[in-house]
Structure formats: structure tokens, C-alpha cells
Amino acid sequence: xxxxxxxxxxAECLFVSIKGTSRDDxxxxxxxxxxxxxxxxxxxxRTNQFEVKERLEGLVEKFGxxxxxxxADALQLRLNELPTNxxxxxxxxxxxxxxxxxxxxxxxxxPSEKLLQGNVVEDEPTWQDILDDDPLSEDGIWDxxxxxxxxxxxxxxxxxxxxxxxTASTSATSFDEDDLNATARQHFVxxxxxxxxxxxxxxxxxxxxxxxxxxxxFSELAVIREVITMLQGLxxxxxxxxxxSGKVRYRGNCSIFTAQQSTLRHxxxxxxxxxxxxxxxxxxxxxxxxxxxFLQSMQSAVYGLLSILTIDLGSLAQRYISPMSxxxxxxxxxxxxxxDLTRPLVRLSEVIQNGTVLDAPILSRFGVIDALYDEACLxxxxxxxxxxxxxxxxxxxxxxxxxxxxQHWVSTGGLPEGSQEYFFVRDENQDCVPSDVWHNRFVxxxxxxxxxxxxxxxxxxxxxxxxxxxxxAFLVLLGDVDSALPPMNLTVSTVLESxxxxxxxxxDSLQSFDQLLLETLDTCLTAQAADSxxxxxxxxxxxxxxxxxxxxxxxxxxxxxxxxxxxxxxxLFGRIDRRSKTWADPxxxxxxxxxxxxxxxxxxxxxxxxxxxxxxxxxxxxxxxxQLEHLExxxxxxxxxxxxxxxxxxxxxxxTFAFLLxxxxxxxxxxPQIFVLRRLPLQNPGQKLQATLRxxxxxxxxxxxxxxxxxxxxxxTCSLLHRQVTQQMNQADGIDAMASAWQDYETKLQxxxxxxxxxxxxxxxxxxxxxxxxxxxPKLDFxxxxxxxxxxxxxxxxxxxxxLSFVVAGxxxxxxxxxxxxxxxxxxxxxxxx
Amino acid sequence: MPAADDSKxxxxxxxxxxxxxxxxxxxxxxxxxxxxxxxxxxENGVNPEALxxxxxxxxxxxxxxxxxxxxxxxx
Numbered sequence: 001x002x003x004x005x006x007x008x009x010x011a012e013c014l015f016v017s018i019k020g021t022s023r024d025d026x027x028x029x030x031x032x033x034x035x036x037x038x039x040x041x042x043x044x045x046r047t048n049q050f051e052v053k054e055r056l057e058g059l060v061e062k063f064g065x066x067x068x069x070x071x072a073d074a075l076q077l078r079l080n081e082l083p084t085n086x087x088x089x090x091x092x093x094x095x096x097x098x099x100x101x102x103x104x105x106x107x108x109x110x111p112s113e114k115l116l117q118g119n120v121v122e123d124e125p126t127w128q129d130i131l132d133d134d135p136l137s138e139d140g141i142w143d144x145x146x147x148x149x150x151x152x153x154x155x156x157x158x159x160x161x162x163x164x165x166x167t168a169s170t171s172a173t174s175f176d177e178d179d180l181n182a183t184a185r186q187h188f189v190x191x192x193x194x195x196x197x198x199x200x201x202x203x204x205x206x207x208x209x210x211x212x213x214x215x216x217x218f219s220e221l222a223v224i225r226e227v228i229t230m231l232q233g234l235x236x237x238x239x240x241x242x243x244x245s246g247k248v249r250y251r252g253n254c255s256i257f258t259a260q261q262s263t264l265r266h267x268x269x270x271x272x273x274x275x276x277x278x279x280x281x282x283x284x285x286x287x288x289x290x291x292x293x294f295l296q297s298m299q300s301a302v303y304g305l306l307s308i309l310t311i312d313l314g315s316l317a318q319r320y321i322s323p324m325s326x327x328x329x330x331x332x333x334x335x336x337x338x339x340d341l342t343r344p345l346v347r348l349s350e351v352i353q354n355g356t357v358l359d360a361p362i363l364s365r366f367g368v369i370d371a372l373y374d375e376a377c378l379x380x381x382x383x384x385x386x387x388x389x390x391x392x393x394x395x396x397x398x399x400x401x402x403x404x405x406x407q408h409w410v411s412t413g414g415l416p417e418g419s420q421e422y423f424f425v426r427d428e429n430q431d432c433v434p435s436d437v438w439h440n441r442f443v444x445x446x447x448x449x450x451x452x453x454x455x456x457x458x459x460x461x462x463x464x465x466x467x468x469x470x471x472x473a474f475l476v477l478l479g480d481v482d483s484a485l486p487p488m489n490l491t492v493s494t495v496l497e498s499x500x501x502x503x504x505x506x507x508d509s510l511q512s513f514d515q516l517l518l519e520t521l522d523t524c525l526t527a528q529a530a531d532s533x534x535x536x537x538x539x540x541x542x543x544x545x546x547x548x549x550x551x552x553x554x555x556x557x558x559x560x561x562x563x564x565x566x567x568x569x570x571x572l573f574g575r576i577d578r579r580s581k582t583w584a585d586p587x588x589x590x591x592x593x594x595x596x597x598x599x600x601x602x603x604x605x606x607x608x609x610x611x612x613x614x615x616x617x618x619x620x621x622x623x624x625x626x627q628l629e630h631l632e633x634x635x636x637x638x639x640x641x642x643x644x645x646x647x648x649x650x651x652x653x654x655x656t657f658a659f660l661l662x663x664x665x666x667x668x669x670x671x672p673q674i675f676v677l678r679r680l681p682l683q684n685p686g687q688k689l690q691a692t693l694r695x696x697x698x699x700x701x702x703x704x705x706x707x708x709x710x711x712x713x714x715x716x717t718c719s720l721l722h723r724q725v726t727q728q729m730n731q732a733d734g735i736d737a738m739a740s741a742w743q744d745y746e747t748k749l750q751x752x753x754x755x756x757x758x759x760x761x762x763x764x765x766x767x768x769x770x771x772x773x774x775x776x777x778p779k780l781d782f783x784x785x786x787x788x789x790x791x792x793x794x795x796x797x798x799x800x801x802x803x804l805s806f807v808v809a810g811x812x813x814x815x816x817x818x819x820x821x822x823x824x825x826x827x828x829x830x831x832x833x834x
Numbered sequence: 835m836p837a838a839d840d841s842k843x844x845x846x847x848x849x850x851x852x853x854x855x856x857x858x859x860x861x862x863x864x865x866x867x868x869x870x871x872x873x874x875x876x877e878n879g880v881n882p883e884a885l886x887x888x889x890x891x892x893x894x895x896x897x898x899x900x901x902x903x904x905x906x907x908x909x
Binding site: 011103 | 853871882
């Protein structure tokens with residue numbers, strides 16, 4: 001109402017102004033109504049500002065053409081002075097244009113006073129003004145000009161014109177060197193902001209659509225541009241992007257003339273889904289990860305792929321901006337092209353998303369790289385080269401970086417710094433004793449589920465890599481190699497290039513990618529592994545005492561040189577015979593062993609120790625056989641050898657030697673009687689010995705036979721087993737093989753010599769016979785000394801028979817169960833009735 | 835805020851001045867007063883073509899009236 005009143009009043013004023021009639025005029029009211037009616041006429045179209053602008057530009061141009069530059073300049077000047085922020089300017093100018101009446105024919109243009117004031121020409125400067133400003137009173141100003149100055153009226157100058165420098169430019173040939181700003185201003189080009197007016201107007205339209213939910217109509221080209229902008233990760237007016245997750249959603253606020261709304265929505269939603277995947281990749285590449293360097297490599301590779309896509313999208317946009325040939329602008333075609341361009345990266349995004357879900361801190365840290373590996377294998381198998389190459393690049397980038405950790409471990413034997421969470425080796429015990437380094441210092445790092453903490457694709461090689469690194473660490477401890485990284489002839493990084501793989505796989509279409517990858521890694525590892533393992537084996541065998549220890553064992557424990565053993569036993573048994581209380585003194589025994597066994601060049605006397613186990617030693621009143629059982633001959637082992645034997649004491653060998661000593665002692669007790677036997681009186685040839693003597697001699701023979709069988713069994717079994725283990729040590733391919741061979745050797749030794757707890761009943765029976773021999777020996781001695789003496793050996797013989805039967809039966813049973821051939825042979829030998 | 839109002843009024847006056855000069859260049863025969871009324875009408879939503887048509891009709895009526903008066907005076 002107020003608006004209508006305002007219009008009415010204004011119309012009244014205008015009417016009065018134009019008509020010149022007063023309000024008292026009787027026709028005033030009718031005319032006024034007519035005027036107001038005319039103003040309310042809504043049959044006219046909205047003012048087109050561009051049309052108005054074009055008309056005005058055309059008018060200015062027409063003024064110029066009709067040689068009315070004054071009008072043209074004046075009009076242009078005033079149009080430029082108009083404020084641009086006025087909303088009704090187009091309408092006002094449209095009104096003036098409508099009312100324009102032949103401006104070039106009947107123009108009574110008189111410049112306004114303001115313009116006249118602005119156009120006042122200043123007085124020209126006079127010489128007096130110039131002299132007042134700059135009087136000619138400088139020194140030297142009237143001096144002759146130096147030669148070389150050329151003026152147009154100088155004859156001499158004409159001759160020298162040929163020598164003058166050509167002028168570089170006709171503009172700004174002289175300038176004030178002090179006023180660089182003025183010089184710079186001459187070269188400035190003022191941009192014409194009017195050229196951007198259309199773009200600003202269009203941006204205004206888009207921003208309006210951006211802020212409102214109403215459906216706005218765009219051109220197909222604008223929609224394509226917005227789609228490309230969105231795919232490049234930039235803000236878009238028709239898509240929203242969630243900053244944290246990169247999820248893209250179509251606003252649903254645009255329509256185009258050339259397609260139905262549902263079709264457009266479908267296409268744009270598909271493209272938004274594509275944008276979501278690309279957005280996730282951008283989000284993933286920006287995640288910070290300071291610890292897992294291989295993840296950073298993968299992020300870098302994916303970032304490179306995204307950059308290539310951005311360039312491709314830019315080329316696609318360029319085709320619309322600067323088309324080389326005519327082409328149809330179609331959102332559907334654009335969608336098809338974009339789908340083809342982005343398919344590999346979309347699939348890559350899905351794979352990484354799946355791998356990232358698995359890659360939680362508690363679970364495997366290699367979820368992404370494992371997922372990429374599976375996808376690469378699958379893509380190669382089904383022949384999808386595009387996806388295969390796209391997935392291959394981040395996979396190999398990650399493997400390259402991870403392989404550097406493995407290379408560091410394999411080459412130096414040391415763990416890479418800051419890799420505890422992502423490396424498959426862990427230093428379990430940094431303060432480990434050297435004798436336990438191989439088995440207990442480094443362990444494989446496993447997840448909570450028991451899986452090795454490494455990518456799945458390298459699992460088949462990890463054990464060898466682990467052993468190689470341990471070998472290297474062992475060599476470093478031995479001091480045989482430098483801990484610095486040696487030069488590699490074949491570096492993993494140069495081999496793990498995607499171009500190399502593509503070339504190899506294209507040459508052999510039947511080879512699978514996983515097989516090729518494994519072979520490549522295996523080749524690199526073998527080159528490094530061979531060096532370390534061989535060097536370690538040589539060092540341990542030859543330089544750090546394993547072979548020399550094995551040789552010493554033969555001489556020390558297994559009586560390889562019978563003369564040496566005899567000299568030891570003679571002295572020892574002599575002390576026992578003299579009932580010396582100190583025969584078991586460790587110091588004296590050690591000295592005896594050093595002097596006897598140390599005579600052999602294969603035994604280092606300084607490493608020999610002899611002691612008796614004070615906890616297990618029987619009372620002094622026990623038989624010597626029992627006391628000899630607890631005699632322990634020790635041989636010091638170097639710490640590298642202890643890594644193989646897993647112990648610093650050769651307990652089984654000591655027990656074997658004690659067993660041998662027991663047998664030798666019994667032999668010692670029985671053998672002097674041979675000299676007595678020679679003195680036995682024989683009255684007549686053919687005279688039979690007395691029954692007791694006969695019995696005693698028979699028993700003696702049986703005992704000697706028994707001791708001989710035992711001795712042969714001990715020495716031959718030990719010699720055979722020891723020869724085998726020495727051969728195995730020379731042929732072993734690693735410390736683990738050596739340790740396993742030694743373990744097996746000791747087990748066989750224990751079993752063959754009845755030293756295990758399970759065989760203790762049989763062993764006790766065997767020792768029982770030896771004790772019986774020890775008890776019998778004096779009696780036999782008496783009988784042989786005096787054949788008239790009567791000694792009943794029946795009980796002794798029965799006891800021996802019983803024990804022997806038990807031993808034979810037990811040995812047979814054990815050999816059948818355990819398969820030990822030596823025990824079966826011993827049983828057969830002991831069962832021989834002669 | 836009087837200072838802001840003054841500047842607005844000054845800006846409006848300058849705009850009217852410039853429009854008047856353009857109007858003169860285009861030979862619209864609008865005086866300053868009429869032009870200001872036209873500006874107000876347009877700012878109140880009147881269509882410029884409709885307004886131009888009304889002004890032309892009023893002028894045509896004026897001419898007809900002047901011719902009739904001249905004929906009556908001659909008689």
C-alpha cells in the first residue's frame with residue numbers, strides 16, 4: 001500500500017513536471033490515473049543489462065564513426081564514472097536510451113561547468129619561468145662541448161654518424177636513472193578488469209547455486225568443469241566434500257537442458273562415488289607415519305599416481321577449453337572417459353581401504369601391503385594389465401623400502417634403528433652371554449596370532465634371511481668382519497622396479513607375478529647369504545676351535561691313542577692300588593691328565609680339568625668302581641663352540657670316559673694275574689688243574705672276555721659316532737645344522753653307552769658285573785697264588801650269569817625298540833656262549 | 835550515523851549529476867527534476883520501458899495541446 005502510494009505521488013510529480021499543468025486542472029486527475037495505469041503496465045520484459053551495455057557501446061562507437069569524438073569521449077567518460085554498485089543502473093540507462101532522440105544530429109551538448117573547470121588549459125611556461133626555476137649559473141655550463149657529442153647541425157657529427165651506436169628503442173631512450181619507479185611505470189600494462197566481468201557474473205551465479213538448495217540450470221560445459229574440478233580434489237559448487245574422510249556427495253542442485261534430471265543425477269552420483277575414492281586416496285597419502293617408512297614410500301607412490309591423474313584430467317579439460325576440432329560437449333561421454341581414466345585408482349583406493357581396516361595397531365601392520373600384493377597377483381592372473389601396473393607401483397615402493405631393512409640386517413647383522421615395530425627380528429637379550437648368542441639373542445618378531453611380523457609375500461624367505469643376519473652378527477662378534485655395510489653387487493632396490501617386472505612378465509606370459517617376485521628376492525638373498533654362511537662356518541670350524549675340539553675329544557675321552565690312556569690309567573690305578581687317599585684329589589688328577597693327555601699335539605693341556613662331583617660322589621668306603629664313575633674330566637670349550645654344543649661341559653663324554661676307566665680298572669685288576677698263571681706248577685704234562693683253579697680260571701676268562709667286549713663296544717661306538725659327527729660338522733650348512741648334529745650325536749652316545757636314565761637298570765647291571773669283577777679279583781688272586789685254597793665261585797658265576805642275561809635281554813629289547821644297531825651287536829656279543 | 839548519510843546523499847547527488855549529463859548527451863530532454871522523479875520511480879520497481887512510454891505519451895499530448903492552442907489562437 002505504501003509502495004503504491006509512493007508510486008502514485010511520484011507519478012503525480014512527474015506528470016506535473018512534464019506537462020506543466022497544476023493540480024487544480026480539472027483534467028489533472030484523469031491524466032494522472034492514466035499515467036499511473038501506464039506505469040503499472042507489466043507487459044514489458046525485464047531489462048537486459050547486457051543489451052543495454054551493448055547499445056551504449058554501439059552508441060559510443062557510432063559517435064566515433066560520425067566524427068563526434070567529443071561526444072564519444074564524454075559519454076564513455078561518464079559511463080565509466082557511474083557507480084558499479086547501483087542495482088538499478090541498467091534500468092536507468094535503459095530509460096535514457098529509450099528516451100534518446102537523435103543525439104548526434106541535434107545535440108545541444110555543452111560541457112558542464114565541472115568539466116569546463118577540469119579542462120582549463122594551463123598557461124604555457126615562458127622562458128622567464130624556466131630560468132626562475134633553473135638559472136643558468138652552473139659552472140661549466142657554457143664550456144665547449146667535448147668531442148663525440150653529435151647534434152643535427154654539426155658537420156663533423158655527420159661524418160661520425162656511422163660510428164654512433166644504434167638506438168635500441170624509439171621509446172624511453174632517455175630516462176632518469178634515479179627514478180626507477182617512473183621507468184617501471186612506463187612498462188606496466190594496466191589490466192582491463194572489464195574482461196573478467198563475465199566470469200565474475202558467472203561465478204556469482206554459481207555461488208548463488210552453491211548457497212541455495214533450489215535447482216539451478218547450468219550449461220553442460222559448466223557441469224563438466226565442476227566434475228573435473230571435483231575429481232582434482234578442488235572445491236566444487238555442485239558437490240560437497242567431507243574434509244576428514246574425503247567423501248564426496250552430489251548436492252542435487254543443478255540441471256541441464258540437454259538431459260533429464262534423473263539421468264544427470266545418476267551420472268553425477270557415479271562421478272561423486274569416483275571422487276570419494278580419489279578423495280580417500282588423497283586423505284590416505286596425507287596421513288603421517290613416522291615409524292613405518294615403507295608406508296611413506298607407498299604413500300609417495302600413490303601421490304605420484306594421483307598427480308598423473310590430475311594431469312590427465314587437466315588434458316581432458318583443455319580439450320574443452322581449447323578444442324583443436326569440433327566436438328560435442330556431453331556429460332555422458334565425459335563420464336565414460338573419466339571412468340576409464342580413474343578405474344585403476346578407484347580399485348587401488350578400495351584395496352587400500354580394505355587393507356587399512358586390517359591395519360590396526362594390534363593386528364598386522366602390513367595389512368595394506370598384503371592387500372596390494374593379493375590384488376597384484378589377482379590382476380596379473382586375470383590379465384588386467386591396467387590395474388596390475390597401478391597396484392604394482394605402490395607395492396614395489398613399499399617392498400623396496402622394507403627390503404632395505406632386511407638388507408641392513410642381512411649385511412651387518414644389526415637391527416635397523418627405529419624398526420622394532422615393523423621388523424621381523426627382535427633383539428631379545430642384548431646382554432646375552434657369547435656362548436648363547438646364536439640361539440637366544442635374536443628371535444623372530446611375531447604378532448599376537450603367532451604370525452611373523454613381515455609382509456606375507458616375503459614369509460618364505462624370512463627364515464633364511466634371519467639365519468643370514470644371525471650369521472653376520474655372529475661374525476661381527478667373532479671379530480672376523482666389519483660391522484659396516486659392505487658394497488652389494490646386487491641391490492634389492494634396483495631389482496624391485498615396476499618396469500623390470502613388466503618387462504620380465506611380458507617376455508614370459510606363463511610366469512606368475514608371485515613366483516617372479518619370490519625368485520627375485522631369493523636371488524638377492526642368496527647372493528648375500530652365501531657369503532655370510534660360508535664365512536661363518538669356516539671361521540667356527542677352523543679359526544675358533546670346533547675341529548680342534550673334536551680332535552681333542554677323540555684323544556681325551558675315547559682313547560684314540562691307547563698309549564696315552566695307558567700312561568694315565570697306570571698312574572691313576574697305581575695310586576688307587578696304594579690306597580692313596582688323595583688319588584681322587586682334583587688337582588692331582590688334573591695335573592696327571594695335563595701331563596699325559598697334554599702330550600698329544602691334538603690336546604691343549606691348559607684346557608683340561610679333572611674333578612669329582614662332590615654332590616654325587618659316593619662315600620670313601622664305596623668301591624673304586626663306584627668312585628671312578630663320578631670322575632669328571634672336563635675340556636674347556638670356546639664360546640663359539642659352546643653355541644653349537646649348547647653347554648660348556650662335555651658331561652656325556654666325561655661319563656663315557658668314566659665308564660671306560662671303570663672297564664680299564666677291572667682289566668687292571670685281572671691282568672697282573674697272568675704273571676701268576678705262568679708260575680703255576682704242573683707236575684705232569686696232561687695233569688689236570690684242580691677244580692677250584694679250573695673254576696677260577698674260567699671265571700677270569702669270562703670276566704676278561706666281558707671287559708673286552710665292553711671296551712670294544714665303548715671305543716668302537718664312540719669312534720664311529722665321533723667320525724660321523726665330524727663329517728656332519730664339515731658338511732653342515734649353518735650353525736643350526738651343526739647344533740642339531742651335535743645334539744643327535746650326544747643322544748646316540750648316551751643311548752649306545754647306556755647313560756640315559758631310562759637305561760639305568762641295564763647300566764646298573766653292567767656296572768654290577770664290573771663291581772663283581774672288582775670283588776672277585778682278590779679271590780682269584782688268592783686261588784691263583786695258592787691252588788689248594790678252596791673258594792666257592794658258584795655264587796659269583798650265578799650272579800654274573802643272571803646279570804648278564806638281564807643285560808642281554810635288556811639290550812635286545814632296547815635295540816628292537818630304539819633301533820640302535822650298536823646295542824644289538826653288544827647284546828649278541830655278550831650272549832655268545834663260546 | 836550522520837556522516838554515512840551525508841556520504842550517501844553526496845554519492846546519490848553525484849550519480850544524478852552524471853545521469854543528467856548522460857541524459858543531455860543522449861538528447862532525452864529530461865530536466866534534472868524529471869530525471870530524479872524517474873530514478874525514484876525505477877527504484878520503486880517501475881519498468882523503464884513503461885516509464886519511457888508514459889513520458890513519450892505525455893510529451894505527445896503536450897505537442898497536440900500546443901498545436902490545438904496555436905490553431906485556436908490563429909482563429
